[in-house]
Amino acid sequence: MDYIFPEFITKLLKKPSDRTQLEASLVGITLMVLGSLGIGFYFIFLTDMSIFFRICIGFGSLGIFFFQLSTLAMTYMQYYTLKTALGLYPKDTRLIMKVSEAKELVKELNGLIAKKWE
Numbered sequence: 001m002d003y004i005f006p007e008f009i010t011k012l013l014k015k016p017s018d019r020t021q022l023e024a025s026l027v028g029i030t031l032m033v034l035g036s037l038g039i040g041f042y043f044i045f046l047t048d049m050s051i052f053f054r055i056c057i058g059f060g061s062l063g064i065f066f067f068q069l070s071t072l073a074m075t076y077m078q079y080y081t082l083k084t085a086l087g088l089y090p091k092d093t094r095l096i097m098k099v100s101e102a103k104e105l106v107k108e109l110n111g112l113i114a115k116k117w118e
Helices: 007-014 018-045 051-085 091-116
Strands: none
Touching: 018 051
């Protein structure tokens, strides 16, 4: 037994690859973002509630939205890092990514040089 899960569940949870888990997380989080936006919109604009409840639901929905977006961004960064580390991007995509990284590095170096000479 691991944590609260029985042995047969832990065996199932170990089977998917890291890539599969991250892809499933990206899809799941995206669907939760859309669902929470839809539910918030419905309760705020389409139900007959007091303004106090609408404001509370609005603030709660906004908090949930930002939390889910940050989780989505963090999960995507992990997915991108995994695919980059395993070399899963095609050669042309890797070339485009390297050129983009080089442009960012040139901007950063130019900024550092400009600060040094001020």
